[in-house]
Amino acid sequence: MNDKFTPNIIGFLCNWCSYTGADLAGTSRMKIPPSLKTIRVMCSGRIDPLFVLESFIKGADGVMMMGCHPGDCHYQKGNYNARRRYVMLNSIFDTLGLEKKRIGLWWVSASEATRFAKVTNEYTKEIEKLGPNPTSKEIFL
């Protein structure tokens, strides 16, 4: 059992900024951890808190929420909704027995491939340090 722990990370990326930024990271051949699975949503405001909780219930070790920078949202202010939901989620993580670090919100623009690479790599390392999701398959909604 000396296998290195490979985390399972879900990334919810908004279509207009972050997903495009992720594409650009690929086009620029930047190294992104394979543990990250991206899911495209139209706006970070679409990221239902339920998806985040569901991800943890089903065993995700971390969830990344990414949207456009404040003021750049394609839908004007959807990212502010995402931010509120992130804060709300953050506040219940203690109760759930999850470390707050397991969920994060980043603003990544369509041109910020370098930033995308940086935050995904750093976050993955962080989760590797934290180890597996302690509540995986233990909490139910």
Next chain:
Amino acid sequence: MNKKIGVYVCECGPNIPERIDIDKVIEELSSMGEVKTVKRYSLLCSNDGKKFLKEDIEKEELTHVVVAACSPKEHENTFMKVCEEAGMNPYLFQMVNIREQCAWMIPDKEEATSKAIKYIKAGVHRVLFHDPLKQKELEINVDVLVIGGGISGIEASLSLAGPNRKIHLVEKTDSLGGMAGKLSQILPHQGSKIKLVKEKIEQVENNENIHVYTSSDVKEVRGFLGNFEAVVKSNQENKEGIEEEIKVGAVVLATGFEMFDLKENPVYGYGEIENVVSALEFEEMIHSEKIELKNGKKPKSVALVHCAGRKEKGYCSKVCCLYTLKFAHYLKDNLPDVDVKELYMDLCLPHKQDQSYFDQAKEKGVEFIRMDEVEKIKKSGDKIEVEYRNNDKADKVSVDMVVIAPAMVPSQDTSHLAELLNLPLDKSGFFKELHEMLDPVATPMEGVYITGCALGPRNIPESMTQSHATSGKILSSLIPGRKVKPEVKVSEIKEDLCTGCQTCLSVCFYGAISYDPFKGVSVVNEAICRGCGSCVGSCPSGAIRSKHFTYYQLYQEVMEALR
């Protein structure tokens, strides 16, 4: 109906097979229940590739298609079109990104392959939950709503109105003309008295394609380019409270400016000291040709104080220097013995005629006094004293009359309209243009344009030019007969699940959701919804579905990623 899914893996030349073992992908995918066929192709987006895809969909009688290739941002539309040509509903298609976000991101072939398999499996599970959506086409409305009946709004209306295009011009006061209509003279070096505004108002009144709503407010505006709905509420005496719903294709905001309230700063003594008047009041005096003190005598000396409110507001209002020069000329021409002093911080004389206009004022004997700040305006016997500071040196002038030029500030309606239309304001409270230099009359809301002093202080010719620019923008985008395709991936609310809490109303930035008080549920206006899905995440009872990004569809992606 049996679901038959076809999975097509595009090689994208050498790009994908370099890092992804496509044979392994095909082997894994073939074992999935509903997958009828898994095929690879060298370059699916080429003409040959599209032909192959179309023929194969028809041959295999597929109901759903998954293409694993580049980013959906690249070729999703291409393949959706192919599906449509093959007789499928294009929304029963899912694109999986195995190039940018797999092959090009992960150097290790094994890791990249296993991630690609997960992505494609997620795509297959997801596509099973897709609904056949239909693209609607809406006729565009070419009429325009112009808010604000000042010179900018009038000019925009006149240049837009035509036999095919009705203009709804809404003015909050009881008459057109706005601030420009209150001016006695447009700067003398431009010639005559303010006939121009009167002539323009007549043209508007005689134009059968312009409908003027005076004493009216715009209460609601919703929609997008080509399809706006607005509610105009009348405050006229006999029609008070009557609301009229109008449909237009574009909105022009020409809400103009107001004067900085001089009572806000007590140093000016405005409203307390007799014969301290604002520039607008002085305009009225010129208009009635009665430059008199309160006691009926002619003033023997007048101080023209510039830049009132400039420090408070943090910007130069650009036009005050010229109109105070106009006042100085008028005084010198009409009251030959009068002593005129101009107290200024900086002189703003940017146009080509301005310098000579200033020189002529000097020749006529106008005294120009530079100051840093007015310290106090106070009464001293029969005279009024203006105390000011220049380079830390205090000084004062003693005069019979003081005319103060206040800063131009956004009109009261600005913030209300910004809220209605979700438009950004700048730090001074004026509307913010999409780009100050490259797109100076557009806003982030397509179909909403701004002109004139609603954007910040500017003179009449600049406002007119901007109105023409707005008209150009509108005329080139709202062409009669053209159709717009509204967003397909909109939200819908299930009535039986909706509790009527109206949380969604508060997160929708487009005003696309309204509350139906009879049914007790919220309703989405599909023509206005842009499909961001913010409402979906906010709904506590899970009654809202974001089409093509539904809970079940995204859930499949989450599940597959964690399997």
